[in-house]
Amino acid sequence: MTSEVRAAVFRPDDERIADAVDLLESLGATPVPDPMLAVEPTGxxxxxxxxxxxxxxxxxxxxxxxxxxxxxxxxxxxxxxxxxxxxxxxxxxxxxxxxxxxxxxxxxxxxxxxxxxxxxxxxxxxxxxxxxxxxxxxxxxxxxxxxxxLVRPVDAGESTARAAAGELEAALFTSSLTVEHFLDAAAERGVRAAAVEGLADAVVGCIGEPTAATARDHGITVDVVPDEATFEALATAVVERAAPSHHGE
The missing domain is CATH 3.40.50.10090 (Rossmann fold)
Structure with a gap:
C-alpha cells in the first residue's frame, strides 16, 4: 500500500482552498484541490x-x-x-x-x-x-x-475521476452542497458509481452531521465527523485516520 495520503478537498476557489491546501500539506497529506463551490453575489x-x-x-x-x-x-x-x-x-x-x-x-x-x-x-x-x-x-x-x-464551477470534477480510479486515500466534504456537486460532476463524466465505490476505499470526512447525512443518503460511507465543525478539526481527524500508521503499517 502507498504511504501517500492523497486527500481531495472541495472548498471554494479563493483563500479557503489555498488555506486548506496549506493545512493538509502541514499534516503530511498530498492535497487534491477540486473546488466544488463558486460564489455568485446577489448584491x-x-x-x-x-x-x-x-x-x-x-x-x-x-x-x-x-x-x-x-x-x-x-x-x-x-x-x-x-x-x-x-x-x-x-x-x-x-x-x-x-x-x-x-x-x-x-x-x-x-x-x-x-x-x-x-x-x-x-x-x-x-x-x-x-x-x-x-x-x-x-x-x-x-x-x-x-x-x-453557490454554484458548481464548470471545470470541477478532477477528484471524481481520481476517486473512480482508486487514486484517493481521503476526501473532505465541508457542506451538503459539496457532496451534491461532487456527485453531479462525477455523473457528467460517467463515473458516478465508480467514484462512490472508490470513496468506499478512502477515508471520507464530513464537517458536521447534516453533511454526513447527505453523503450517506447518496450511498457514500462516512468515516469521520469531527466533534468541532471546523475545517482544521476535519482535516486533522481525516489525515490521522488515513495515515499508514492507522492501518497497522
Whole structure:
C-alpha cells in the first residue's frame, strides 16, 4: 500500500482552498484541490431587523463590500471564523453559539432574543432549513436575505475521476452542497458509481452531521465527523485516520 495520503478537498476557489491546501500539506497529506463551490453575489444586503445572523465569512465580506454595517442591529455569527471576519470589519459580535451549527444558533438565539424582537438571517441560497424553522417554531419573527448563490464551477470534477480510479486515500466534504456537486460532476463524466465505490476505499470526512447525512443518503460511507465543525478539526481527524500508521503499517 502507498504511504501517500492523497486527500481531495472541495472548498471554494479563493483563500479557503489555498488555506486548506496549506493545512493538509502541514499534516503530511498530498492535497487534491477540486473546488466544488463558486460564489455568485446577489448584491443584496441584510434586511433591517433587531438581530442579524451571518452564517459564513463570505456573507460578512459581501455585506461589508456592499456598504452594510450592523449599526442598528445586534449580530450573531454561526462560528468563530465568521465572528473573526465580522470583528475584522470592526463589528461587535453579540452571539456565537457553543455548537457551531444551525441548531446551535437556534438554541443561542432562543435564549438571547426578546419576545418582541425580530431576526434577519443573511446567507447563501443553500442555507439549512433548520435555522429558519427552528427560530419560527420558537415564536421569533424571522426573515431571510440571500446574499449570494453557490454554484458548481464548470471545470470541477478532477477528484471524481481520481476517486473512480482508486487514486484517493481521503476526501473532505465541508457542506451538503459539496457532496451534491461532487456527485453531479462525477455523473457528467460517467463515473458516478465508480467514484462512490472508490470513496468506499478512502477515508471520507464530513464537517458536521447534516453533511454526513447527505453523503450517506447518496450511498457514500462516512468515516469521520469531527466533534468541532471546523475545517482544521476535519482535516486533522481525516489525515490521522488515513495515515499508514492507522492501518497497522
Amino acid at each position: 443584496a444586503t441584510p434586511a433591517p431587523a433587531d438581530w442579524t445572523v451571518l452564517t459564513s465569512k463570505t456573507g460578512v465580506e459581501l455585506a461589508a463590500e456592499a456598504g452594510w454595517t450592523p449599526t442598528d442591529t445586534r449580530l450573531a455569527c454561526i462560528g468563530p471564523a465568521t465572528a473573526d471576519a465580522a470583528r475584522a470589519e470592526g463589528w461587535a459580535v453579540d452571539v456565537v453559539p457553543e455548537e457551531y451549527s444551525s441548531a446551535g444558533l437556534v438554541d443561542a438565539l432562543t435564549a438571547a432574543v426578546a419576545t418582541d424582537e425580530s431576526v434577519g438571517v443573511a446567507r447563501s441560497d443553500h442555507g439549512s432549513a433548520v435555522l429558519l424553522d427552528g427560530l419560527r417554531e420558537a415564536g421569533i419573527e424571522t426573515t431571510e436575505t440571500v446574499l449570494y448563490r
